[in-house]
Amino acid sequence: EAGVTQSPTHLIKTRGQQATLRCSPISGHTSVYWYQQALGLGLQFLLWYDEGEERNRGNFPPRFSGRQFPNYSSELNVNALELEDSALYLCASSKGLTLYNEQFFGPGTRLTVL
């Protein structure tokens, strides 16, 4: 069974640009979660999608947005990039509309903002 995949592996942008990160969940998983992992700040919950809808959102500004496609893959968009957006962005997937299922994480996208 293929795991969660993310692309690209690394992304380098400059301040003010936009970044698009992609995630493909495990087959059969309908929920996709996005996290930001910055040094020293642990895992910060960004967004949760299930069946194409945004189910919950963390405490991030509106320039962090995303969507989930009919095939359950997901995209995270970060507009007007700031230096502090530099972090590892992790995507996870799980079965079903519940927070109580195991989440399977992808390898992450390392975003560097210069």
Place this chain on the structure above:
Amino acid sequence: QQPVQSPQAVILREGEDAVINCSSSKALYSVHWYRQKHGEAPVFLMILLKGGEQMRHEKISASFNEKKQQSSLYLTASQLSYSGTYFCGTTGNNRKLIWGLGTSLAVNP
């Protein structure tokens, strides 16, 4: 409100035991435990639900004290493979999963 994990870091010799705590100031519905090895993605250990039983993953077990709004992760007879950062995540009534800052565990031979 972000759960507080303690200790922040712990160093063990192989075979020793350790306890990692996760506390919240808000009422909890569930506690999630994950382990992340350096350079890898977090991996699920267990989820404890309000009113549920103590859980176990190999020689790692966890408890959930709803009254104290606290969970503890017990690592027994630690192995080198236990090294990594342990994260607890908590959910309350708002269904948001909020993660602690992690506890770094190093197991030495």
